[in-house]
Amino acid sequence: xxxxxxxxxxxxxxIQRVKELREKKGFSQEAFADRLGCSSGYIxxxxxKKFRAKYNLKRLxxxxxxxxxxxxxFLPEDPL
Numbered sequence: 001x002x003x004x005x006x007x008x009x010x011x012x013x014x015i016q017r018v019k020e021l022r023e024k025k026g027f028s029q030e031a032f033a034d035r036l037g038c039s040s041g042y043i044x045x046x047x048x049k050k051f052r053a054k055y056n057l058k059r060l061x062x063x064x065x066x067x068x069x070x071x072x073x074f075l076p077e078d079p080l
Contacts (some may be wrong), residue, residue, distance in 0.1 A: 017062055018055065018074055019047050028040075036066060
């Protein structure tokens with residue numbers, strides 16, 4: 001498996017975990033974006049495979065604050 005595929009796999013895993021926890025807390029994309037200080041369009045782009053938008057570490061830290069969890073909650077137990 002190439003490093004590019006591995007990178008995409010981990011990025012998509014993190015995005016899906018954030019989405020799962022966002023929905024579990026009852027946040028719509030719009031409400032979540034409002035709490036993060038970004039647009040709901042940005043959240044929609046990150047959560048869609050059609051766009052290249054991804055969360056960076058700074059944003060993941062902000063997301064963890066909003067979702068009241070640890071940034072490590074977005075990562076898999078084992079390497080992908």
